[in-house]
Amino acid sequence: MKILHTSDWHVGKVLKGRDRYDEHVAVLRSLTQTARDEDVDVVLVAGDLFETAAPTAKSQGLVMNALLKLREDGRQVVVIGGNHDNQALLDQLYRPVLAELGLHILGTPKRPEAGGLLRLRTRGGESVSVAALPFLSHRYAVRAAEVLLHENAEHSRDYANYVADIVRLLTDGFTPDAVNVIMAHATLLGGRRGGGERDVQTTLDYELSARIFPSTAHYVALGHLHRQQEIAGPCPTFYSGSPLPIDFGEEANEPVALIVTAAPGIRADARPVPVTGGRRLKTLRGTLDQVIAEGEQAGDAYLRVVLAEPSRAGLGDLVRDKLPNALEVQLDDAHRPQPGSRDGKPSRAGRSPLQLFGDYLDERDIDDPRIPAMFAELLDEITESPEDTALAGDG
Numbered sequence: 369m370k371i372l373h374t375s376d377w378h379v380g381k382v383l384k385g386r387d388r389y390d391e392h393v394a395v396l397r398s399l400t401q402t403a404r405d406e407d408v409d410v411v412l413v414a415g416d417l418f419e420t421a422a423p424t425a426k427s428q429g430l431v432m433n434a435l436l437k438l439r440e441d442g443r444q445v446v447v448i449g450g451n452h453d454n455q456a457l458l459d460q461l462y463r464p465v466l467a468e469l470g471l472h473i474l475g476t477p478k479r480p481e482a483g484g485l486l487r488l489r490t491r492g493g494e495s496v497s498v499a500a501l502p503f504l505s506h507r508y509a510v511r512a513a514e515v516l517l518h519e520n521a522e523h524s525r526d527y528a529n530y531v532a533d534i535v536r537l538l539t540d541g542f543t544p545d546a547v548n549v550i551m552a553h554a555t556l557l558g559g560r561r562g563g564g565e566r567d568v569q570t571t572l573d574y575e576l577s578a579r580i581f582p583s584t585a586h587y588v589a590l591g592h593l594h595r596q597q598e599i600a601g602p603c604p605t606f607y608s609g610s611p612l613p614i615d616f617g618e619e620a621n622e623p624v625a626l627i628v629t630a631a632p633g634i635r636a637d638a639r640p641v642p643v644t645g646g647r648r649l650k651t652l653r654g655t656l657d658q659v660i661a662e663g664e665q666a667g668d669a670y671l672r673v674v675l676a677e678p679s680r681a682g683l684g685d686l687v688r689d690k691l692p693n694a695l696e697v698q699l700d701d702a703h704r705p706q707p708g709s710r711d712g713k714p715s716r717a718g719r720s721p722l723q724l725f726g727d728y729l730d731e732r733d734i735d736d737p738r739i740p741a742m743f744a745e746l747l748d749e750i751t752e753s754p755e756d757t758a759l760a761g762d763g
Contacts, residue, residue: 375591394645414591415450415553
């Protein structure tokens, strides 16, 4: 059995004001062609189809078209919601509509009998079981435990324990005669961030151990971290990474999908296949003459320019005039002004809400780890996508 594993499409992403729709068209076309060329039986999309919880009609049309093309030739297609997705939209609209066309969509976690464990048969007659775990926020972990596990969940239990129990519930139905797969949109311990992930949902409070996945699984298909990588665990556990570098923090990432070969009783093997269509992101550093000379050789890459010379009027405009693909122009640390506030405190520019709140606690000599954890949870609630109020049992 051959499986195509992809994730973190982030359709609708805008980079420094530049629309990337045409890139996403080309990237998804590349993924579809890979599915054909490799003659895969199953396609797994491990979350973050969209960049925002309110995707435009244009973005939704592109994603819908891509999913239908991936479904061609009788391929099984399974999609789970990520933290950027509107998980209620996936459950209430995409799931029932695309189910009529043979696609399997889960926006929020569900009990095994309600769709959390999918027992599928490939066009070649092979059996595959997919335990699907969409993104689960701190706020919904307690409620999911109550609904899925039928227990009175206690808030004192930590996030990792709730998720581990849900994974056990979903994988109890694995059988030796099928290829058993787990899909999850999550942060695993030891995972290397790609650069463009949402900070609040890649903190220590969200990290899970790969040991929560059982050895009965042939493969774990992960989404959320944008760098393709393997995580050591009881079974083959991989992030496919994003097929398009999301921002300049990801310029070194290689956009790929993973082709997984698996069979009952055999450890799965995954190999990367390049995904084409996205423009390169490149950071140029040096004097004005140096970056212009290098930028003129950079083709159609989007550029971030870090100048090693003092500021002067019109410097940024001069760079952009010579390098139209320069999306960001800044001075290096040696030449950047270091403004402070009137009381001598460092500038707040460029610092995340979690960092700023940590500064606030330090200023007041407050050393209670529960307080930043509560703040992170509140921040998570206002930055996450809307989720379905019925986490399970809706079939």
